[in-house]
Amino acid sequence: MAVLVACRSVWQAFRVQSVGRENACRLAATFSCSGPHVLSSRVLPCLRLSSRGAVTRHYSSDSKDDLRVRYLDGEDSGIVVVGINRPKAKNAISKNLVKMMFEAVEDIKTNNKVRSVILCSLVPGIFCAGADLKERAKMHQSEVGPFVSKARALITELGNLPVPTIAAIDGAALGGGLEMALACDIRISSNTAKMGLVETKLAIIPGAGGTQRLPRVIGVSLAKELIFAARVVNGTEAHQMGLVSHSVEQNNSGDAAYLRALELAREINPQGPIAIRMAKLAINQGIEVSVGSSSHACVAFKVIPTKDRLEGLAAFKEKRRPHYKGE
Template sequence: MAVLVGCRSFWQSFRVQSAHRQSACRLAAAFFSRRYVLSNRVVLCPRLNGHGAVTRYYSSDSKDDLRVRYLDGEDSGIVVVGINRPKAKNAISKNLVKMMFEAVEDIKKNKKVRSVILCSLVPGIFCAGADLKERAKMHQSEVGPFVSKARALITELGNLPVPTIAAIDGAALGGGLEMALACDIRISSNTAKMGLVETKLAIIPGAGGTQRLPRVIGVSLAKELIFAARVVDGTQAQQMGLVSHSVEQNDSGDAAYLRALELSREINPQGPIAIRMAKLAINQGIEVDLSTGLAIEEACYSQVIPTKDRLEGLAAFKEKRQPQYKGE
């Protein structure tokens, strides 16, 4: 695939001198050095009805804590990652972290994936945060390493090269909201509840919340919410920019998921390499000065020029038809 031409061409097109620029280059080069191949891992899948809504599935078996569905047909390229721990309110356990790491790794390697929806299969709950019952059984020496692993998982989720959408149809508290913050886009129902409530337990958000929330809603407001352990609903979350869309909840309790699916269907027809490069340019550019950011954009743009998809886009425009992109 033309976009993955390796680090050498990237370095040649991205000549910057400052330490910040060099750091940005290293991040981009690491991205370009990846190779996306099809994964042979078999994953559990939630059933979907004809409208793409998730059918609720319950199980006490730990292997069903996470159910992953690679959609097909017209929705091919969309992956639905559903958290499924009804008895624990989808709380983040050791097993869930392990399963999510595996799912994220599979998605990262699969070049056919075009977008990811992170949702819940449990009505009224997105994720209640850390599994405090499991946490209470941990020795003090185990807590730090577990939180570090959860933080690493959420970082990996945020580093996925394709668009990620959090569909928040219920309570997203503590680590649950931190997972959603790592996604590119958040959609909630109007009845959903969201908050970083760790200070109630005399701790702080430890999986990226103190860093991602200020970047999303601004420093002052983020401090207010974290200091007060405040919980907001979907309507309030949209007003402050915490979520992009707040939709009225439906009888089946999956309104945010359905809106996320609509958005994934909007993303799917676009050039997949261009989407990945746009995400890379935005994510890296927002962390540096404007001059460095423009250099990052130029470097990312250079990666789409030699692709077959770009030529297909021009041909489709000329012939007045829908382009058929293959990610090449």
């Protein structure tokens, strides 16, 4: 009971608004506070409870809070939640956020126990507003090019993570924010979320893969229309055109897409982790090569000598749930 109360408080602290009893109960298992959660060398402790069993988190302007990473435990072990937390800047992509996200991606990439990643926002009503143009305006001309290259490299690295990545879009995802979501394998949005590659309004073009990824997701002609017109669509429209896999009705706590993403991550979690990684690699390579490509076949053969494959066969024979270890 103490764990449930504590975790309810953590979520309230993240969202800076009251969470209904039903939503709090659903989220309690997600943000388990039975131990510290580690991001690189930093330990992020759970928030303390007040005498009434609740806390209100005032968003900090401290740059160390720009990104919050949670490695879930218990039955959700293997799920990593990466939460962007720049409320005053609408989660805009800054130099510090890029640095912190690079660290988080590197940690995830080298951790074989990670099975899926949820990228979300901890700021109600916003996913990511794109580049931090206020910070950009203060940069020396010589700094702009290297920063843009690093931001582009970050989104590429996000797309290259070996495990499934899910973008939970509960608010506006514009410009580089949508490009970040497009780099994820699956996108889930609330019906009220807003999405668009709006760079042409500023006389520039999407520079972090949007011109390549959006056409592959929704088709060339429609992608051109959205980019040329700098059009913004809502979650329902995004689902109709295939930009997001699911569009869910937003709830009172503003985290409906996150909750649906968590459900999906829990569906993925019990499956063979090596098989999932190889399936992602095979799919990503497969859209670039012919069906009978030898490189595609080589990926498929990598799962044959694994212990997990033998466990799967044994579990099927014994009519029980398999227990995969990623070996």
